[in-house]
Amino acid sequence: MVSEMVSEACGKRKVIKSEMNYEKITKKFDIPGELKKAAPFGNGHINDTVLLVFDADGSEKKYVLQKINRYVFRHPDELMANMRGITDFLKKKIALEGGAPGRETLTIIPARDGLDYVIDEDGEYWRVTAFVENTVSYEVSETPEDFYLTGTAFGHFQSLLSDYPAETLYETIPGFHNTRARFMNFLKVVEEDKAGRVGECREEIEFILSRKDLAYFSMESYEKGEIPLRVTHNDTKINNLLFDTKERKPVCVVDLDTVMPGFAMTDFGDAIRTGASTAMEDEPDVNKVKCDLHLYEEFAKGFIRGCGGKLAEKEIETLPMGALGITYEQALRFLADYLEGDVYYKIAYPKHNLVRTHTQMKLVQELEENADKIREIIAKAAL
Ligand code: GN1
Ligand code: MG
Numbered sequence: 001m002v003s004e005m006v007s008e009a010c011g012k013r014k015v016i017k018s019e020m021n022y023e024k025i026t027k028k029f030d031i032p033g034e035l036k037k038a039a040p041f042g043n044g045h046i047n048d049t050v051l052l053v054f055d056a057d058g059s060e061k062k063y064v065l066q067k068i069n070r071y072v073f074r075h076p077d078e079l080m081a082n083m084r085g086i087t088d089f090l091k092k093k094i095a096l097e098g099g100a101p102g103r104e105t106l107t108i109i110p111a112r113d114g115l116d117y118v119i120d121e122d123g124e125y126w127r128v129t130a131f132v133e134n135t136v137s138y139e140v141s142e143t144p145e146d147f148y149l150t151g152t153a154f155g156h157f158q159s160l161l162s163d164y165p166a167e168t169l170y171e172t173i174p175g176f177h178n179t180r181a182r183f184m185n186f187l188k189v190v191e192e193d194k195a196g197r198v199g200e201c202r203e204e205i206e207f208i209l210s211r212k213d214l215a216y217f218s219m220e221s222y223e224k225g226e227i228p229l230r231v232t233h234n235d236t237k238i239n240n241l242l243f244d245t246k247e248r249k250p251v252c253v254v255d256l257d258t259v260m261p262g263f264a265m266t267d268f269g270d271a272i273r274t275g276a277s278t279a280m281e282d283e284p285d286v287n288k289v290k291c292d293l294h295l296y297e298e299f300a301k302g303f304i305r306g307c308g309g310k311l312a313e314k315e316i317e318t319l320p321m322g323a324l325g326i327t328y329e330q331a332l333r334f335l336a337d338y339l340e341g342d343v344y345y346k347i348a349y350p351k352h353n354l355v356r357t358h359t360q361m362k363l364v365q366e367l368e369e370n371a372d373k374i375r376e377i378i379a380k381a382a383l
Pocket of ligand 2: 044046235255257
């Protein structure tokens with residue numbers, strides 16, 4: 001179920017030490033061959049990710065090693081149980097559809113002791129997945145077609161999981177996209193002013209407080225019985241999708257850490273937030289941040305199509321609020337993290353979280369200003 005409690009300030013994050021002995025940790029996994037290379041990989045804000053290159057009898061094979069962020073995910077064993085259940089389930093479904101199960105969902109490489117993770121001497125949890133060869137991910141969509149296809153992929157993902165036994169899933173982050181609970185937590189963060197930054201963020205705080213309705217929308221729709229709980233991805237940033245390098249077609253949805261019961265509008269919204277924006281999430285010049293309505297339309301068509309008729313009429317109607325709500329939530333989350341002293345997201349410079357807050361605020365405004373056009377877009381996409 002969707003819990004009420006949420007706080008991102010779980011503790012200071014630790015960074016990977018450059019002298020980290022990857023060899024020692026990878027030896028505990030059931031990987032044939034010899035480790036040749038290990039290098040940081042990807043742009044995730046949460047886990048530490050390393051690309052491993054192995055030499056197995058003269059042929060090169062790649063894997064992805066990740067240290068699960070224990071401050072974000074309090075029960076990594078439960079997270080891995082979810083991931084095992086979901087990937088096994090998806091592999092069966094993909095095979096039934098005539099797809100390639102080894103390529104179209106992640107493959108967990110178990111540890112030599114049979115578990116799906118290894119705990120090191122510091123109590124850190126590590127996991128390995130097979131690298132999906134000949135794929136690439138994008139930070140922002142480059143063409144409308146890319147984004148249409150992204151929509152079909154995330155919609156299809158949700159539709160494949162529509163008969164997954166949701167009650168067996170752990171909530172890896174309680175209340176993850178319960179925007180109302182996040183709003184409540186935000187009030188507390190402002191009140192506490194742990195990092196002494198409230199004074200410099202009056203405008204941003206006011207922006208969040210003045211849009212309280214956005215915080216309440218999804219949970220209220222659910223509580224009124226207007227929208228169902230589904231098994232959703234919950235982190236549908238465009239960079240969580242791998243495309244085939246040559247064919248430029250979506251291959252595999254990645255980052256399954258937050259697959260949990262949630263709402264269709266949230267998955268729709270998070271993809272719009274990142275993929276329909278004309279700039280990166282941390283673009284310092286907010287004038288460059290716009291919502292590209294053509295991209296919005298392409299994604300909407302793809303997503304509704306990918307869901308394969310499983311979305312109820314009311315769910316389709318709530319999609320625009322999903323985009324607005326999740327973008328608002330992301331502004332709130334980045335701002336809360338800035339106010340708490342940057343305890344959750346990885347940052348590259350001191351005001352990084354504030355810069356991110358500003359891009360999300362700009363997008364919220366863009367979505368608000370174009371609300372009428374967006375309603376029309378959704379109505380047309382649903383035809
Ligand atoms: C985090 O894992 P990554 O970097 O794709 C975050 C998302 C945010 C996103 C913002 C578990 O995603 O919820 O939308 O950063 N994941 C978690 O870029 O908090
Ligand atoms: Mg993630």
